[in-house]
Amino acid sequence: MTRVTDIVLQDLRWEPVSLADLSERAVLNVLEFMEFPTEGYEVSILGCDDDRISELNAEFRGKPVATNVLSWPAHDLSAAEDGAEPSTPPAPDPLMGESLGDIAIAYDTCLRESGAAGKSFDDHVTHLIVHAMLHLLGYDHVRDHDATLMEGLETEILGKMGVADPYRE
Incomplete structure (x- = not known):
């Protein structure tokens, strides 16, 4: 099996x-949970530091500050209505594959956040990758019902992976 990432x-x-x-x-785990093929999709992930993610955040979102994770979907799959399911990504081409998009994650911010929350670094990073992956699949948390839907999916996927609910104190 070839790597997806x-x-x-x-x-x-x-x-x-x-x-x-x-x-x-x-x-x-996200692909399996969403019942998408685990062969043929591709996701690029950049492991960087706060300086680099600040540059990316400034360039793409106009916010020149560090953040934990950023994502750039290859397809606009977002739902028109608040709380509705996003569209399905195109099926992977058997020869060429199909990019779902790119993710950047900042070591410094992840380390600070996991320490402040008393969570394991690995669990926090796993949560952020699941979160970013859902963004690549069209989920968002700007509107209230979308946020509820996305957080519920994150919690369920992480639970199946043995990671505690990141939204519970």
Whole structure:
């Protein structure tokens, strides 16, 4: 089986964490949960630091501050109505595959957040990759019902992975 994720590490602090393995597991679990094929889809993931994610956040969102994770969907699958299911991504081409999009995740912010919340670093990173992956699949949390839907999916997917509900204190 070929990997679904393509990992680029700009910050080598991600190496001992095995961002590649955490990401692959998270992405596969999202695809399986959503009943999408686990063969043929591709997701690129950049493991970076706060400086780089600040640059990306400024460039693409006009917010020159660090954040934990960013995502760039390859397809606009978002639902028109608040709380509705997004569209389905195109089926992967058997020869070429199908990109679902790109994710960038910042080591520094993830480390700070996991420590402040008293959560394991691996569980926090897994949650953020699941979260970003749902963004690639058209889910969002700007509107209230969309947020409820997305958070429910995150909680359920993470629960199946043995990760505690990130939205419970």
